[in-house]
Amino acid sequence: MKGIFINVDSYNSEGIKTIQGNNNAEIYKIYVLENKRRLNLANKTIKLGYVMAGTTKGDIIENLNITNAEQGEITFPITNRISKQDGVYSCQLAIYGADEFLEYTATFGLTVEANIFTKIAGEIADSKDFTYLENILDKASKLSEKLKENTSSATNANSNLESNITEANNINSKLLENTSTATSLNKNLESNIDLAKEVKETIKDLDNKNTEATEKIETLTGLNAKATELSNNIQQGLPLNSELVKNVESAKTANNELIATNNDAKAKKTDLDNSLEEAKKYISGLDGSKNPVQMQLDINELKNGLKSNQALAYKGSSIAANNTLEGRTEGMMIGGRTLVNLVNIRKMILGDSSKEIAFENDIIKFKKAYPNEITYLKVPFLSKPNTTYTIVYDVIKNNVEQPDESKYIIYPDGVFGDFNSTMNTFPKNGQIGLNKICLNSKSTLFGTFSLGFHRVNVGAEIWIKNLMILEGDWTNKEIPSYFEGLKSFGEAEKVEDKYKISISSGYNLIDTKKSESGAYLYNNGNFVSNASYKFVTIEKNEGILQSNNIATGIDVHITYWENENFIKGVILNKGESIEIKPPNNCNKIRISFNTRITEIVFIKYNKKDILIKEPLKENDIMYEDNGQVKVCRDKSQYTVTGTGNEEIAKGTSLSNTCLFYFNINRKIGINNIISDKFKTKNVFSVDEEGIFGSANSSTIYIRISKSKLSTQDIEGFKTWLKTNPTTIVYQLATPTVEVVENCVDIDLDTYQEKTYFNILNSLPGTLDFKVPSNIASIVQNTAREVNNIWDVINNLLVPSIVKANGNITMIKLNNNLK
Template sequence: MIDSLGKYDITIDFDKMFTHNATNIYFSENDINTAKIRAKLVKKNEVINLTGTTVSIRLETITETIDDIATIVDATTGIIEYTFPTNTLIEGVNFFVLFLTKGDGTKASPKLAYKVLDSIEGTGAVEGTNEYPILIQLISDTNKAINKANEAYNKASSMQNDLGEVIDNANSTIDATNIARDKANEATANAENKIVDVENRFKELTASQQQDAEVIDARDREVSLKARLERDLANTNKELNKIKKLEESTVSTVITDKEFTVVEETSNGYFEDVKLEGKTLVNIKKDSNMDLLYASINEEFITNVVKTPNSISYTTTKKLDDWCYISCPINLNLLKPNTKYTVIFGEHNNLSSCAIQEGSFSGKITEFASITNGVALLTTVSEFTTLSQVLYILIKNEGPVDVKAGNIIIIEGDYTQNPPSYSSYFEGLKSVGDETDKIVVSSVDGDENLCDGVTYINGGLTSVGGRLSMTFSDSFRSYVVKGIEPNCKYSIKVKNCGNRFGVGSSVYYSNSTTFDVTNSIIHSSPDATGQELDLSITTGKHDRYLYVYVTNNNVFHSKIEIVVNKGELKPNSVFKQDKKQLLYLDTQDSTWKKPTLREWDTVEKHSDGKYYYHRRSEQLVLKGNEEIYLDKTHTDNLCFRFAELKTWSNNSRLISDKFKNEHNVYDTDKEGIYYTGVLRANILKSKLETQDVAGFKKWLQANNVTVVYQLAEEEIYECTNIGLITCDGETNYLIESGPICPKTTLKVHNNISNVVNLLQKKVSLLENKFIEGLKSVLAGDMQSLAYILYPEDFKNENDYIMMLPIEPM
């Protein structure tokens, strides 16, 4: 909406991949007094708190791209304002995008359009009596076009109620509709002015003069009526072509950190300008074993305790009478004050809450936070100086329960909305592409069969502890659909399934260990006679994988047929996939290799249409055999300097699995690592056997330190093409890159054909009427033309013009 001062109040939802708001933004050319917006920023209809956030704006005009800063009016309610500078008020349709930057993270809004009108645009004026053909032809044409346009517009409005968010998001199409309506309004206004003036003049003419004026003026300054109609028909076709091209020019940007993303309303084409951004994460959990601690009164009620290097499980036989918790050591020197940490439990059962505390609960580092679906978010306090920090995990003490905690990942930042895969446990420092032999991107037609019939695990649905779990065995086989949507219904049909048919959904994926399934169902009577069987299942709120369990006891049918559909069953649907492996050409040995996309690295498309790997970082492992010097002695720490590293970027931010990036460790008595021309590391004296270079080298030999750093100069390598086919309707995007997923940016053509077809029909109606009356026009018989084109306008000879109302803008 727009207020009395001309300022637009809009809402921008950062969760929606398309422009979500149908508000039309119009400014006058070179008039900064009215070129203002006030926007409320939300995500999933919830206000975005802008405290500590910079809101920047990128404006894409017809002539240039301009970056600027928006004003935060109220951070807590997500309100911003922006006044468009003169150089952004270029006549035509321009675009802008908002960026929210907080710390190292940046979120982009949908792309929004604003139209700038020519400051001298007006309705025009009647120049003389010889403009009567505009009354005869323009009014008639306009009236009929308006009538048909209103019918089509009403249909489109009705469809909007059914299409809901999709139509609301098709901002480009709506903008085209508004432009068409603007033209119709303008034509109507011109016609109304001319009606008043020309009708009065026309009545003053004799019958003969009227007929002569009608024939001559109908040419509209053309040499003949035929030329006039050819011109108008050509203009109509030109407008039709513009609308057809709208479908080609409607491109949305999709940004995701997930390994699986559903892109709706796509058209047959390609994901264009795919960009992958590297990422490096550090699990601050220590490699040492977890432990189970409890009050002695509980000892007789705790049984079946099993400890592995990364997990612990046990059973309680009753509700415990006193405290009991699991402890997990973490790396003290990686913990930062006033910082959020996400805790992901790769294995979890009956866990209640967790917190980081000093040993034996003697000091609070974080408050306890609930564990929901294996994920918790903790925030550290502003100051702590303890030497012993532990992640304490409390259980649900509700009676006899089976408890399990394992494969714990603790990473800096808030990843609660998109945690690393529960099945992608990693230790220490990992980047995109680590722990996998290849990086693969793929697209799958989301409206067709989602099962490739090839990917399976050696596992089956069996009863474990009174519930169905996916149990590993070479005797079982379950086909896998990766990247399913949570809280979504899926329908499954199988043929020749053997002696078992079941379906399970889970957050986990493994081909070697037993894991839990969220929801599952077994068909009551499977057989091997070729009968078609079907089941349906609704996935859990965090599920990512669907398993179709079809064989048991080594019964593997060679002609099994599986169809998995989102929603209702589509028995004849087929699996459609486009799959590409990411490789780069190493110019040193002319071989194609898998890249590792660390922090600061990207893969992006260049103007020559090819993809390139921008390598801006490197990884170094300090093993204690480097040239090292004792640089300075602090009270608690020793500062060591490494020999000069010429390829490093000066003042590079470092990411390490053992040390924090601590600014200027030379002058700070804090443990950490830092680079400013030379690499220095501070380490506590208490960690070294001898407080000298030899002691530090011995420590490094036992505790290798991995460091990711920025290169002084980036290196660019040609890559394989990772442009993927998109499908008509819904396309699923997947990336397999090891435990860490890159940030992916995709440009995709929207499928707005249904709405575009309505606009095409509006124009074609007028085109068809022109063709119908062509013979009459060429004969100069204007009265016959009028009856052919618009008979309803001539029901009363004393009221021969009937202006049809148009809905106001």
């Protein structure tokens, strides 16, 4: 049973995490808090609504089970109703009073991880495609029973064989009399070969349905158990084969030409006929060319087909792939990305708070200088109506004492919802590290919001840096490193005249189960013992350190050592992953982590650097083709500077804005434009700022506020561009393809059980590939058991009969079977 605390009056970082298809395997205790105290739920009813992120798919669960009203406790079992579909969900508790009026709401997250076995599972119980395999196993089972029955007879025959060895020299002539009988028997065997087509067609049908075999793997589990039982029965007969071989070798030593009496030959003929009746059920898999080994080849082809279907597809920038096999990825494609940081801290407005806010080295420093006044900063950004945005920043200092939490706010200024919806979003007392706030813009815009606090102690300070506003919901995504303006994948990693794309795969070096207590944390040159932390020690390695559930602040400390002598320390902030590059004199790395962290990994990676001519922009794709690595470019980039290279013309002016346009000599698509200075919107006849293109032409239009221009003409616009060069990424009418020099392969190594894949650039794109996996192991095991059955037929039954009767035609057949 797990427990989470949900606040009705503050942001909730805790949430529920489960696996797709979970049905009553987990029960959560939800404790509802108000002002950090348990909320009394007496005479209350509670509903839970949930919706998948980015969609309208969701449901409402009525009347949650209140198990301890005074302690605010709700018991919430995870059922397949809520875990039916994998994805990220937003959840909201609605708490109603006795009069059915809504009194409280609280929002938190739900993550349903994909269940690979659920995805591949199918309904195959009545599928005729697999009845063939069941029939084969049924026949094999019957053969096993027959082998058991024949054990006693075979033992008696062996005893008779030993007694007859001394008579072999006297009855050699009798063997000739049996030749005609053996010849007739051989014709019998040849006529049975005609039955090969039936099972041959069955094998072909199984091969055609190979893909469905992987999807319908669950039913085969039961069949595998049958095959295992059959294999055990067959194994019991193997000692008999060994004894038969030894005795036959003795017979050959005694007399190279084994002879039986006429009566004994007739008895052997009867045994042969009985055995052949069992053998032909399986030998019927041979084709008309009398090639008994063909069925074995077909089974190998089927197994190879099953193996090819073990590759699972993955896509993302940071991926942990389970159930992997040692090998290589397949079909690796690297996708580009272009982002815009919609805020420019150098153009913020201090307003009336200039005495309380300072900018130093790109750090925004808030300080409460006067009581009963609001300390805030106006933040302009390129906002669009009815759009989701994520505000990201790092808090590096926070010494607020006993704050009034209801006054830690982001003021909406008409952009983000109503006033109350944006309260409680600023960091609480002492909290430092990464902060992410996801909000939706309104239909009416002012283009700014205000960041600040109110009603805190005089002298309180909060310092923030790396402020970014990104379009979209980044709540459950890895945040790129801080950047300004418009940037694309690889642009920050320029090497001379090329741009470096760095990708890696690796495996985990840390076993948290072997962690030790009594960790010492490194803090400003000092070591402080902390009982809430454990530590692990590993040998010197380069790699990536990740933690999947850092709660708040600094929960991971990395220290480098040389023979127990401390060298230096590094910290891992909330929400970060960090690339570890130990100093040259380091031989040990010690990683200390908070006990509430359930998974921390140190990935020893296989790194690959790829140098390309330009960064990978949005929708650009890098891939392999005929032994070459190529880049299909869907986007291009242009910077207009106002220096005279562009032929700028003036369009229609409106009350507050002027329209200008110019050509870039490439056809572009309308609305497929991203700019670092203007929002993308067709404002041809709209009196607001924006940038847009004309479909299937080379013209780009910019509408700009008159207040930004020294003169409201082309020269005034060029003057503005010289101090505000505007970068534009636009879609090409026809994609171009370029070959990457000195690179023939972008696939990565995979490792046993679990492999981690990462993009190491500061602004990552996406990896799209397939990786070998062992999900079809059940089918492989079943095929292996069928193969074992054939080994018994080939190596035990037929050879023993052939050697016991000296039939030359059967010897030829035996050679083919081997």
